[in-house]
Every structure is written in C-alpha cells, then in structure tokens.
Amino acid sequence: MTQQSLTFRHMLEKDLEQVYTVEQQSAEHPWRKAHFSDSLKSGYTCELAVLDSEIVGHCIMMMAAGEASILILTIDKKFQRQGIGRQLLQHMIQKASQSDCNTILLEVRRSNIKAFNLYLDEGFSEIGVRKNYYPMGKGWEDAIVMAMEPETFLI
Numbered sequence: 491m492t493q494q495s496l497t498f499r500h501m502l503e504k505d506l507e508q509v510y511t512v513e514q515q516s517a518e519h520p521w522r523k524a525h526f527s528d529s530l531k532s533g534y535t536c537e538l539a540v541l542d543s544e545i546v547g548h549c550i551m552m553m554a555a556g557e558a559s560i561l562i563l564t565i566d567k568k569f570q571r572q573g574i575g576r577q578l579l580q581h582m583i584q585k586a587s588q589s590d591c592n593t594i595l596l597e598v599r600r601s602n603i604k605a606f607n608l609y610l611d612e613g614f615s616e617i618g619v620r621k622n623y624y625p626m627g628k629g630w631e632d633a634i635v636m637a638m639e640p641e642t643f644l645i
Contacts, residue, residue, distance in 0.1 A: 496574060498581045501526070501536035501548060508545045509538070516567040519599075519624065526550070529561070535585055539578045541569065547578050551586065551594075558586035560596040563605075575605075579612055587640040594640055597633040599624050606634060614638045 501509060506526050513520045529536050529550045535558075539547035547565040551558050560582060565575045586594050597620065598605050614636040622630035 495542050496546075496577060497540050498578065499538050499540060501530060501538050501550075503527070503530060505538060505545060506530075509548050512545060512548065512566045513564055516570070517564050519626070520564075521562055525562075534561070535582070535589075537578070537581060537585070539565070539574050539581075541574070547574055549578050549582050551582050553586060553589050553591055556590060556592045558582075558589070558591040558594045560594065563596075576608060576612065579608065583612070583638070583640050592639060593637055595635065595637050597623070597635050599626075600632045600634055601626075606636075609636050612638070 506523060509526055510523045513526075526536070526548075529552075532552075535551040535553060537549050537551075538545050539549075545566075546569040547563070549563040550561045552561060553559075560579075563575065563578060563582070565578070583594060594614075596609065596614070598609060600619075615638065616634055617637045618635040620633040620635060623633035624631045
C-alpha cells in the first residue's frame with residue numbers, strides 16, 4: 491500500500507508548518523523552521539514524500555557546479571521502516587542526475603547507523619570524517635561524509 495500511494499512533490503511555502511511538525515516529532519536534532527524557509531528562498535531542491543495527501547517526509551538538496559549535497563532527509567516517525575526514506579533518497583538521486591550532477595555528497599551522524607546503512611545500500615561510500623561536527627547533549631559527534639556518482643547507479 492505504501493509504495494502505491496506514495497508520491498513526491500516540490501515543497502511550497504504553505505507546507506512549512508507541516509514539514510516543521512514532522513521534523514520536530516521525528517528528528518533527534520531537528521532543523522528550525524527558518525532553515526526550511528531559507529532553503530526554499532535559496533532555490534534548493536526541496537522535495538516532499540506524500541502518502542494519501544499527508545506529508546510523511548522531506549529532503550533538501552543543494553546543487554551547484556555539477557555537485558549535489560543532501561542537507562537533510564527526514565521521515566515522519568510514524569512512517570519509518572516502511573521504505574519511504576529509501577524511495578525519497580532514490581527520488582533525490584534521480585533529480586541530481588537529471589541536473590547533470592556528477593557527485594552527490596551527504597553527511598550522517600556517526601550514531602545514525604540506520605541512515606548510514608541505507609546510504610551504503612543505495613551506493614554511497616564513506617569518503618571522510620568531520621570530527622566533532624554535530625552538537626549532541628554535552629559534547630560533539632563526528633559526521634561521516636559520504637559520496638556517490640549517480641550515473642553509475644541509474645538505469
């Protein structure tokens with residue numbers, strides 16, 4: 491059922507309240523509403539995963555000079571572990587490829603094993619580590635930097 495009724499569309503200003511709610515309820519370290527608004531105003535690729543007219547995920551990607559950077563990908567906590575994150579990631583890879591991006595980059599918290607494994611499964615490779623990059627509680631956490639070349643994975 492999920493795969494049949496899942497669609498993707500561009501995020502609009504009117505979606506920000508619902509996107510922010512999903513982010514606050516589902517992300518361990520959520521973005522602020524201003525981050526989403528600024529991303530829209532900057533012309534970033536801001537996409538939504540929609541299931542039966544309900545926003546269940548969002549992803550923001552910046553593209554420039556043949557390179558794409560996935561800045562955030564969040565799935566509503568109630569809809570995680572159903573393949574929606576994988577489908578949204580594949581959708582974003584397709585968008586990057588259609589925009590002639592040669593490389594897609596992203597960063598993932600070292601502790602986010604589920605996301606790290608998803609990215610590996612979808613063809614990303616670890617290319618580096620940003621030490622003490624993400625704030626966490628009373629300290630900092632490393633970011634694993636990952637990359638892929640989309641043309642090698644698309645049919």
